[in-house]
Amino acid sequence: MTADxxxxxxxxxxxxxxxxxxxxxxxxxxxxxxxxxxxxxxALRRQVxxxxxxxxxxxxxxxxxxxxxxxxxxxxxxxTVYRALEFLVEHGLVxxxxxxxxxxxxxxxxxxxxxxxxVCETCGNAVEIDDPRIRAAIGTIAAEHGxxxxxxxxxxRGTCTDCQEKTP
Amino acid sequence: MTADxxxxxxxxxxxxxxxxxxxxxxxxxxxxxxxxxxxxxxALRRQVxxxxxxxxxxxxxxxxxxxxxxxxxxxxxxxTVYRALEFLVEHGLVxxxxxxxxxxxxxxxxxxxxxxxxVCETCGNAVEIDDPRIRAAIGTIAAEHGxxxxxxxxxxRGTCTDCQEKTP
DNA sequence: TCCGGCGATGTAATAAGATAACGCCATGAC
DNA sequence: GTCATGGCGTTATCTTATTACATCGCCGGA
Ligand SMILES: [Zn+2]
Ligand SMILES: [Zn+2]
Ligand SMILES: [Zn+2]
Ligand SMILES: [Zn+2]
Numbered sequence: 001m002t003a004d005x006x007x008x009x010x011x012x013x014x015x016x017x018x019x020x021x022x023x024x025x026x027x028x029x030x031x032x033x034x035x036x037x038x039x040x041x042x043a044l045r046r047q048v049x050x051x052x053x054x055x056x057x058x059x060x061x062x063x064x065x066x067x068x069x070x071x072x073x074x075x076x077x078x079x080t081v082y083r084a085l086e087f088l089v090e091h092g093l094v095x096x097x098x099x100x101x102x103x104x105x106x107x108x109x110x111x112x113x114x115x116x117x118x119v120c121e122t123c124g125n126a127v128e129i130d131d132p133r134i135r136a137a138i139g140t141i142a143a144e145h146g147x148x149x150x151x152x153x154x155x156x157r158g159t160c161t162d163c164q165e166k167t168p
Numbered sequence: 169m170t171a172d173x174x175x176x177x178x179x180x181x182x183x184x185x186x187x188x189x190x191x192x193x194x195x196x197x198x199x200x201x202x203x204x205x206x207x208x209x210x211a212l213r214r215q216v217x218x219x220x221x222x223x224x225x226x227x228x229x230x231x232x233x234x235x236x237x238x239x240x241x242x243x244x245x246x247x248t249v250y251r252a253l254e255f256l257v258e259h260g261l262v263x264x265x266x267x268x269x270x271x272x273x274x275x276x277x278x279x280x281x282x283x284x285x286x287v288c289e290t291c292g293n294a295v296e297i298d299d300p301r302i303r304a305a306i307g308t309i310a311a312e313h314g315x316x317x318x319x320x321x322x323x324x325r326g327t328c329t330d331c332q333e334k335t336p
Numbered sequence: 337t338c339c340g341g342c343g344a345t346g347t348a349a350t351a352a353g354a355t356a357a358c359g360c361c362a363t364g365a366c
Numbered sequence: 367g368t369c370a371t372g373g374c375g376t377t378a379t380c381t382t383a384t385t386a387c388a389t390c391g392c393c394g395g396a
Contacts, residue, residue, distance in 0.1 A: 099266040133305035146329035155321040161314035
């Protein structure tokens with residue numbers, strides 16, 4: 001299961017896909033998931049999730065904060081956003097990209113996966129993948145070291161197809 | 169080549185290995201490497217490298233800064249440390265652990281490798297590995313996506329052998 | 337030798353990211 | 367109604383990282 005919902009690998013909004021659909025879909029899945037788990041996807045958290053999904057690029061907490069403040073028409077405190085993000089990450093609706101200090105919507109919430117990303121250094125898009133080979137390799141080597149894995153992080157920086165074509 | 173120089177996997181200073189040797193060795197290799205490349209391993213940079221190697225735990229830039237200030241007997245600016253770290257990272261003498269905002273000495277400088285780590289959430293030790301299967305898996309999936317890799321990041325959080333034994 | 341260039345370092349200020357401490361209020365169980 | 371819980375607001379503070387500008391020292395060319 002490669003979790004990329006976009007047929008054109010590495011693509012994003014500039015490819016003119018129906019991103020409104022991406023957002024609506026993400027929100028719907030979140031509603032369903034939280035209902036199923038008895039988790040409270042409050043208005044605020046839902047709002048933050050929607051803002052995270054504003055693009056397929058990882059977004060910083062303070063960028064989200066700005067959006068939120070603007071949308072609410074009043075200044076919001078950083079903590080508000082961080083708390084919402086914490087909830088969303090805990091429930092697997094959002095991933096944190098460690099190497100960017102940024103957050104991105106999960107492409108396959110609910111499914112068991114470990115969060116692996118191809119992050120383009122040029123356009124900023126990040127594609128979530130979930131390659132069983134990588135997972136397996138990490139599991140194997142961890143076992144060899146007697147290491148008990150709790151959270152694997154794979155973030156591959158580089159250049160996506162589109163950006164390679166633009167700068168050959 | 170699993171780059172762990174310590175026979176007891178995941179070990180560190182508390183195992184009583186000769187850490188002075190680790191440091192001396194790291195500095196020697198750094199000298200050699202920089203000489204070979206015509207890079208200037210200045211006194212300051214060498215000092216910072218030594219401080220990074222103070223343990224096998226990743227260390228924050230400001231922790232290193234404190235050590236440096238103390239050793240120099242005068243306050244040092246953050247930028248001083250960040251510049252030195254930038255140099256060391258560029259030359260592969262030090263790795264940055266993204267998920268910790270911290271820095272750790274490279275176990276195999278000079279050799280081509282991608283920096284993969286097993287990071288214990290309990291004791292803070294980080295063991296550098298360089299598993300060809302992980303590298304290969306990342307290479308394969310990147311190719312499948314037409315993605316050109318520049319810097320793969322693999323940071324596996326979890327619990328090391330020692331810490332598992334202590335808390336069964 | 338003197339000069340100009342360049343890379344390394346010093347200094348100060350500030351940006352960006354994240355958390356701590358405290359309290360109020362809505363919800364729901366009893 | 368009462369109480370406990372969890373979510374949210376407010377304020378202050380902390381950690382991490384960078385920007386802007388000045389200075390120093392080394393080295394090659396005039
Ligand atoms: Zn989309
Ligand atoms: Zn995901
Ligand atoms: Zn290394
Ligand atoms: Zn440990």
